[in-house]
Amino acid sequence: MISFGCRPLSRRMLLASASIALLPRIGRAAGEEDFASWLAGLRRDALAQGIGGATLDRAFAGVAPIARVLELDRRQPETTLTFDEYIARVVTPQRRETGRERLDENRALLTEVARRYNVQPRFIVALWGIETDFGRLIGSYPVIAALATLAYDGRRAAFFRRELMNALVILDRTHIDPSAMLGSWAGAMGQSQFMPSSFLRYAVSYRGDGAPDIWRRRDDVFASIANYLAQSGWRGDENWGRRVSLPARFDDALAGLETRRRLPEWAAVGVRRVDGGALPNAAKLDASLLLPGGSGGPAILVYSNFRTLLLWNNSKYFATAVGYLADSLE
Numbered sequence: 001m002i003s004f005g006c007r008p009l010s011r012r013m014l015l016a017s018a019s020i021a022l023l024p025r026i027g028r029a030a031g032e033e034d035f036a037s038w039l040a041g042l043r044r045d046a047l048a049q050g051i052g053g054a055t056l057d058r059a060f061a062g063v064a065p066i067a068r069v070l071e072l073d074r075r076q077p078e079t080t081l082t083f084d085e086y087i088a089r090v091v092t093p094q095r096r097e098t099g100r101e102r103l104d105e106n107r108a109l110l111t112e113v114a115r116r117y118n119v120q121p122r123f124i125v126a127l128w129g130i131e132t133d134f135g136r137l138i139g140s141y142p143v144i145a146a147l148a149t150l151a152y153d154g155r156r157a158a159f160f161r162r163e164l165m166n167a168l169v170i171l172d173r174t175h176i177d178p179s180a181m182l183g184s185w186a187g188a189m190g191q192s193q194f195m196p197s198s199f200l201r202y203a204v205s206y207r208g209d210g211a212p213d214i215w216r217r218r219d220d221v222f223a224s225i226a227n228y229l230a231q232s233g234w235r236g237d238e239n240w241g242r243r244v245s246l247p248a249r250f251d252d253a254l255a256g257l258e259t260r261r262r263l264p265e266w267a268a269v270g271v272r273r274v275d276g277g278a279l280p281n282a283a284k285l286d287a288s289l290l291l292p293g294g295s296g297g298p299a300i301l302v303y304s305n306f307r308t309l310l311l312w313n314n315s316k317y318f319a320t321a322v323g324y325l326a327d328s329l330e
Contacts, residue, residue, distance in 0.1 A: 035065055038152050042161070046168050055172040065149040069141065072185045073154060083293035083317060090130055090321045096328045099129045103329050109219055113206070117226035118236030123305075124225050126326040127312070128191060135191040138215065139184040143167055143196070147187045163187055166196035174211030182215065190214030191221040192228075202228040232311045233304065238285070240309065240323035241302035243274040252295050257307070260286045266301060292316050 033041070043056050081089065103110065103125045110121035125134075132138050147167055150160035167187070171178060183189035187196065192214050194203060203212035206223035213220050247270030254269070266287060267279045279301075287301040300320060309319035 035152055051168050051172045059144050059168055059171055059178050063145045063148055066145055069146050069149045069185045086317045087321055091324045095129055098134060099125055099325060099329045102134050113222045113226050117230040119226040119229045119234050122326040122329040124222050125329055126322045127225050130321060131193040132191050138191055140182055141185050143181045143183045143187050143189055144178050146185055163196050166200055170196055170199055192225050229308060232308045234308050235304055238303050238305055240305045241300050244299050244301050245272050245274050246299050255289045255291045257288045260288050263287060292320055
């Protein structure tokens with residue numbers, strides 16, 4: 001899941017020919033290069049980095065800026081959801097029910113993956129569910145064209161140019177057809193919604209019989225999600241966190257990821273289970289206390305694995321949603 005801020009659409013869109021002829025500019029200042037010239041420069045850079053000419057021919061055949069990509073980049077929601085609104089939208093009763101079904105359907109495979117990577121199955125399924133509704137919504141944008149659009153005319157051109165070069169490396173290494181490399185408007189790919197850089201770093205072929213296929217092969221999807229978490233510091237013998245209740249005069253200054261205390265220390269200041277019971281006597285377990293909805297909202301003690309989820313998506317709302325959904329699956 002990726003969010004890139006918001007800004008209204010104010011640029012005229014390009015039309016492009018399959019031969020990448022000279023194109024009108026999308027609101028670019030006089031003297032700046034058009035898309036065809038920009039793409040030619042990108043091709044030179046890619047060749048210099050060792051990407052094959054045949055790969056580039058396939059990748060750039062018919063590539064043109066995509067109007068809808070820029071519209072989505074400019075018109076992301078300007079209002080911020082509250083924590084409760086976000087959770088209600090992402091961790092729905094239907095998603096919980098479907099998640100339990102998918103966990104049961106894939107129990108044998110998930111158990112094997114969990115054993116190999118030391119990542120609990122419920123977290124693999126929760127990430128899969130939140131990212132693409134269990135593989136149902138992987139995106140229909142051609143990744144090369146979407147990234148080229150954002151690299152040429154986007155607000156984060158340098159970032160998307162790097163991701164575009166990584167996507168070209170994937171094509172060059174694995175011989176995936178560009179037409180099959182589909183994803184979100186921002187270039188996140190497959191059922192795990194990996195950006196190209198994450199694909200190169202974490203995607204795996206579970207059976208070791210070819211290139212990773214996070215679009216169609218469920219074993220590769222599960223293994224790639226687990227590998228991402230494992231390489232990012234996941235602890236397979238710990239949970240992500242837990243809802244807690246606070247004493248009436250709790251000092252909100254103690255909340256935040258900057259403060260880490262052992263569970264007995266949190267218990268000493270009056271933090272208890274959400275049902276009022278005592279916290280586990282886990283003297284070695286570090287935790288931070290978060291108030292994602294602000295003072296008076298839900299209170300959550302989060303562990304090391306929560307911080308790992310933030311490496312996947314640096315949003316406390318997102319990481320909490322993954323934890324909530326995972327907890328509901330078993």
